[in-house]
Amino acid sequence: MLRKVKGVRDILPPESIKFTYVIEKFRKIVSRFGYEEIITPTLEYFELFEKKSGVEISKTMYVFKDKKGLILALRPEVTPSIARIYINYLKSSPLPVRLFYVANCFRYEEPQRARYREFWQAGVECIGLKEPYGELETLTMVDTLMNELKIPVSIRIGDMAIWRSIFDYYLIPDEKQQLLFTALDKGDNETFTNLVQEYVPPKAINMFQRLMQIKGSNVSSLCAECRRILSDYGFSEIEGRIDFIEELSLSLKLSRNSRIILDMGFARGLAYYTGIIFEVYSSNLDVAIGGGGRYDSLIEVFGGPPTPAIGFAIGVDRVSMALNYDVKTSPRILLVPVKPEYISAALNAQVILARKGMCTELEYKRDLRKALKYANNRDIPFVAIIGSEFVSEGKVTIKDMMRRTQHVISLEKIADIVAGQGSS
């Protein structure tokens, strides 16, 4: 038995059909918002991801030396590659630069439900669009895409900026802040408190506890609660940030299938986020099917000009798992020459139909009886029988396998019969 590497998958039909369906919908939607596709390398230098992707990701990277001894990594995500590309080639492009990608990514973790070592991300990066326009655009695209895919979602929104500005106020160093975010994200209150008490008075810890419990869908009342907490502890200058979040959620015109969950106790593993962060959840999968956020300092940290940026990605694997319907494909027609001497005639018919955009399959070997059985078995909805009448008059017998009816018609009219008879 030829074995497969752990955590990677062979994706066969019909799974692969759903997979590419999700990708095609993604391409279509983000293109409509002005995004253009970019292709980035699977391999990058390890150091590209090392610094700003965060400890969790760098622990789980595929890292190795090439024959020259260079330390390389298989990409665990693509945002750093795009930041690199922006700095190298696109610095003087008019802003914003809107890019999207569909890429396989790799993380060395223990495989489990909806989590693989090789997985596909479809994402966008919007470089050069400031708050709140990038947020509005990005969240609108997420909503539009999920609505198009008919997946009801809740979008969990958090904000790194509030926490960062409070932590900065208390002069907590960057590395410690990162640890705090990790603890916050895990809901590990003990670690969080232990880490933070070295820098802040007990009173502030109390405020943190209250703040991180703010969670729910009634954004306005939650924001009011946040403002109350902040002013109680003398952080009134940060209330403007709460106003921003409230305005953002009010300006978003999401479809009926999407809802917002505000969660102040939410952080993300990626170390480069600076502002709004979000994760997308579907009720039929208990893991995030997408996520993103604002990263206004990444490009500068990488040596580029200070440039605001925001992006998101969906997990193609997970989104196609969340699709609870079968993807329709174009109805196929099996072309059956009744005798071997009609094969070339059938081939002609196939070319004519292909030029009309129809999907056909040519039967070379089976006799008519076998071919009909085969069509049944494969759920091919139509069979076109090609015999003498095709050669003499250009007519075929088209059989509707479901209705068990058949008509002798000219090839030109097949489209009328087949139209609207999609199969799954």
Place this chain on the structure above:
RNA sequence: GCCGGGAUCGGCUAGUGGUUAGGCUGGCGGCCUGUGGAGCCGCCGAGGUGGGUUCGAAUCCCACUCCCGGCCCCA
């Protein structure tokens, strides 16, 4: 990295130390000349890998590999 449960024809499975490893489904061919879902017949096709115990292993033991699920984290 840790913790559970698994692995027999392509798919589903039977088999608890001696079987030509059985069945169902499938694929291919036939009964059957240009008309399908039935039936009958034939053929194809298997114990993850490597060790060990034994006269003898799918079966017992060990290790590894991979799968499924959980912790953790995320897409």
